[in-house]
Amino acid sequence: MAHAPTTPPLSKEQLLKAYRQMKTIREFEERLHIEIQTGEIPGFTHLYAGQEAVAVGVCAHLSDSDYIVSTHRGHGHCIAKGCDVGGMMLEIYGRAAGLCKGKGGSMHIADVTKGMLGANAIVGGGPPLAVGAAIACRNRGDKTVSIAFGGDGSANQGTVFEAMNMAVVLKVPTVFVFENNGYAEHTGADYAVGSKDIAGRARGFGMPAESCDGADFFAVYAAAGRAIALGREGKGPATIEPRITRYYGHFEGDPQLYRAKDETKELRETMDCLKNFRARVTREGWLTNAEMDAIDSDVLALIDSAVKTARAAPPPNDAELTTDVYATY
């Protein structure tokens, strides 16, 4: 017998959207993991699988007029911020019709019209940009905010410290989201983050900060909600540190010698935001398995068609080499 339904923190429509986005990210990444092995996808790809609840839990609070800056591991943030999935896949394949005409690639997907100010291949490159976007938000006075996504490794970069302090000084609406997945490339966060407490560091800069379970959509959603509300109310920046894991290596092809042998296998059992979400929403009577199963098949079809389209699509024309740059010689 099911319990009487409790009141969900999000509307049913929002819950379905959140599930759809998390599932889309998961499927996008799982499929890329397979497709990369064909050798058709150029460059280096960093998969976000395992961390979906963070991007979606944060972006569920945002509209197109809010901003995010992302990282080298940016696919999840892009999807959660509403970037076109087909356009992303085309970009990752380096095609002319890609979101950035094939000029950016996996590490530089952007869609400024959606408030997505770019993935970023420089660790710590994004947070200063987010502070600037937050100055624009503040000056417009429209209660919009900017989000700086970053990893545990990025928390050790000087540019990030500067951005955090400046956000406090200027009292601008930036939320720093440090996705602590335990590793920066092949080095553990417990080694490289001296204090082992990124949220504590943020408090040291003078902003409220909390850590949360990154595999629990509802925990991220609540923590992000508190942080974002402060920004919208003109109370300055805040930080959240979701604790999470990545299911794959740092980049595709990483042999992961720094990880215990069955670590990812176990974590897929114990830290899976999709399983957690399903369990919670069905237990509470907010959604049914059938509703989510229907989304699962939709998403599979969407990703499959995105891959098929991208594989068949033409590359950019050589003439594109010197477009989008003010002058050339």
Added chain:
Amino acid sequence: MTQKSMRDAINEALHLEMERDPRIIVLGEDVSGGAGGTSGNREASGGIFGVTKGLWPKYGDARVIDTPISESAIIGAAAGAALAGLRPVAELMFADFVGVCMDQIYNQAAKFRYMFGGKGSCPVVIRTAMGAGMNMGAQHSQTIYPFITAVPGMKVVIPSNAYDAKGLMITALRGDDPVMFFEHKALYPRKGEVPDGAYTIPFGEAALVREGEHVTVVALARMVVFAEKAIDALAKEGITCDLIDPRTTSPLDEETILESVASTGRLVVIDESPPRCSVAADIAAMVASKGFRSLKAPIVQVTAPHAPVPFARELERAYVPSPARIEQAIREVLKD
């Protein structure tokens, strides 16, 4: 002699010199790897390109230091340690990341000896991976050696093969000035004959890679490999070239270039960087001012376009000077 990759040749230079000189330390991100990991494997990386493999097991934490992602502190700490008597090798994982730590390179390390009136030196070697060819996009593919070449006080090394890389690295490690050592990613796996023992190659001495009559070609790093292809193809038609690899852009061996141009009268310079303020432009200007009377035709430069490095395979291929473009440039300089 054994065939070794450029990756292994540089690795060997580090091993030999660390053995010889206890003042040498290595620091950077994942130079060993595995610290704080769950496998207990404390050499889980050996450098993201494998160049520092085997150093941590031999020399341990005191001399092989895994750092957080903090490029300013990595380069600055290396420069400070050098002032304090050590001989650090700092790894900047990708050359593009100079953007994060440029102050420590050009305002600090490069200037100490001069600003301090010759009292004190800063023997730091900054190793870094550069170049396009792996579709790593606009922030992981640049050849930024022109910026560093422009800085007084810095020595700039840009090897094109395994043998040179080892000898130049040993010279770098035995010198007293800051050196930026650019390793082209696409050259890491390329093999060449490399002796097992230590040897040095002096800075400011170009290599004459091919000898010929009609044209002088100057190229660096991967462009040397491409220029060889173009030159060998043209040799079948009786067109022969001097191919000069300066190996270091600071100091630059002007003499070898000028002597060659004096005999050929024609110069083609190849550079993977965009054209403005490039090493190609620098060498062309040097020859135009010091070798003007030898020239029989305008100097031809083959460079990347004035644009960031694009991601898509086809675009990146079109971006990087190719053997075909080099061949065409050699034909062009022979027209007049």
